[in-house]
Structures are given as C-alpha cells and as structure tokens.
Amino acid sequence: MKFIAGNWKMNGSRSLLDDMVKDLEAVDTENKIILCVPFTMLGKTSDKIAFGAQDVSAQAKGAFTGEISAGMLADANAKYVIIGHSERRQYHGETNNIVRNKATQALANGLIPIICVGETMEEKQAGKTMAVIESGVRESVPSDVNTDIIIAYEPRWAIGAGLTPTDVEIADAHALIAKTLEDMGLAGTPVLYGASVKGSNAADIMSIPNVDGVLVGGASLKSDDFIPIITSVK
Numbered sequence: 001m002k003f004i005a006g007n008w009k010m011n012g013s014r015s016l017l018d019d020m021v022k023d024l025e026a027v028d029t030e031n032k033i034i035l036c037v038p039f040t041m042l043g044k045t046s047d048k049i050a051f052g053a054q055d056v057s058a059q060a061k062g063a064f065t066g067e068i069s070a071g072m073l074a075d076a077n078a079k080y081v082i083i084g085h086s087e088r089r090q091y092h093g094e095t096n097n098i099v100r101n102k103a104t105q106a107l108a109n110g111l112i113p114i115i116c117v118g119e120t121m122e123e124k125q126a127g128k129t130m131a132v133i134e135s136g137v138r139e140s141v142p143s144d145v146n147t148d149i150i151i152a153y154e155p156r157w158a159i160g161a162g163l164t165p166t167d168v169e170i171a172d173a174h175a176l177i178a179k180t181l182e183d184m185g186l187a188g189t190p191v192l193y194g195a196s197v198k199g200s201n202a203a204d205i206m207s208i209p210n211v212d213g214v215l216v217g218g219a220s221l222k223s224d225d226f227i228p229i230i231t232s233v234k
C-alpha cells in the first residue's frame with residue numbers, strides 16, 4: 001500500500017471535487033488516496049478517499065481573524081493537513097518552529113499532519129541539501145508525537161518545474177529522513193516524495209527504498225492525470 005496524496009493548492013472548485021471524488025471512487029486500488037483541498041471544499045466524506053487541508057493555524061482558537069483551527073478542520077471531516085509546504089515557507093515566512101507549532105495543534109485535534117521538508121535551489125547548490133532536510137525533520141516534528149504523522153520530502157527547486165531529482169538523490173534524501181525519524185523514536189513513519197510526480201514517473205519513484213507514496217500537485221487536478229499515478233503501483 002502506498003499513500004497517493006493530491007495537493008490542489010489554490011485550484012479547483014466544489015463541483016470539480018464532486019466529479020473527482022466520483023472518478024476516484026471507481027478506481028480499484030489498495031492505495032490510500034488523500035485529497036488536500038482548499039478550505040472551502042472541505043466537508044465531504046467518502047468511504048474511499050480521505051480529505052485534508054493545506055494549512056492550519058498554530059493557535060487553538062480565539063481572536064485570530066482569518067485563521068482556521070485544527071479543531072475546525074476536524075469538524076469539516078479533514079483527516080490530514082499539509083503543514084510547512086514550500087509555498088507556505090516561501091510566501092508566508094513559515095519556519096520550522098512555526099511548522100512544529102502547527103503540527104502540535106493538528107495532533108491535539110486528531111489530524112495527521114503531512115509535514116513538508118526540502119531544500120531550495122540555493123541550498124542545493126551550496127551543498128546543504130542533507131543538512132536542510134535533517135534539520136527540517138528534527139525541528140518541524142513535535143517532540144511528543146505518539147500517533148501517526150507523515151513526512152513529505154519536496155525538493156523545492158523541483159516543484160511545479162517539471163524537474164525531478166535523480167533516483168539516487170531521492171534515495172539518499174529518503175534514507176536520511178527514515179534514519180532521522182528512527183533516531184527520534186518515530187521509525188516506520190511514512191515518507192512521501194513530492195515534486196513533478198506524474199503517471200510516467202510515479203511507479204519508478206515509488207520503487208525507491210523508503211518512498212512510501214507521493215504528494216502530487218498539478219497532476220492531481222485532473223482524473224486523467226491522477227488516476228494513472230494511483231494505479232501505477234499496487
């Protein structure tokens with residue numbers, strides 16, 4: 001079983017989601033399908049598909065205009081929430097510290113956080129990839145986790161760019177993340193790969209050791225693109 005998670009980012013509509021859910025419910029698969037959609041599209045339930053959000057407040061509740069709490073996400077049938085996506089880190093200044101606080105809120109409300117880590121092109125070129133990934137995991141994951149979490153490795157330079165790291169680069173990153181999680185007492189935590197995943201590369205990427213699934217951006221918006229990713233692995 002692999003995790004196949006879609007991140008719709010700021011795309012889609014409620015009617016597109018209705019159509020997508022119908023299409024996905026007809027797919028014969030053992031894989032775990034998760035759709036992380038904009039807040040306004042949450043509220044749906046499905047026997048086959050789990051829903052998630054793409055961000056959550058670091059605060060529990062109160063006078064934080066415009067924020068959405070983890071409790072509200074759970075109330076809207078979300079089971080997962082992406083936290084610390086590179087676009088949140090890039091455009092909203094989210095640090096590992098903020099990500100950890102958000103993940104703490106998610107866990108306190110029974111949500112499974114999908115915590116994203118990954119290096120920028122600048123960090124890659126400076127030879128800092130492994131250091132950024134390791135500190136990303138150590139600093140973004142709350143210290144007292146005793147339930148499920150998911151990590152997503154998303155090389156920031158490859159997102160939406162049609163670029164992917166080599167299989168060896170993905171293998172090295174995932175091995176480091178798995179080892180770091182083991183050191184933290186979180187052995188067995190699923191680690192997903194994300195950035196430019198499509199039907200034609202999904203099976204190859206998911207055959208790499210320690211890759212437990214994928215987090216898919218652009219190719220999760222159309223059934224014709226997303227279903228081949230879901231069915232590319234058993």
Ligand code: 13P
Pocket residue numbers: 007085154158159160161162194195196197215216217218219
């Ligand atoms: P793309 O699949 O569009 O590269 O996006 C990846 C991503 O950011 C998923 O969270």
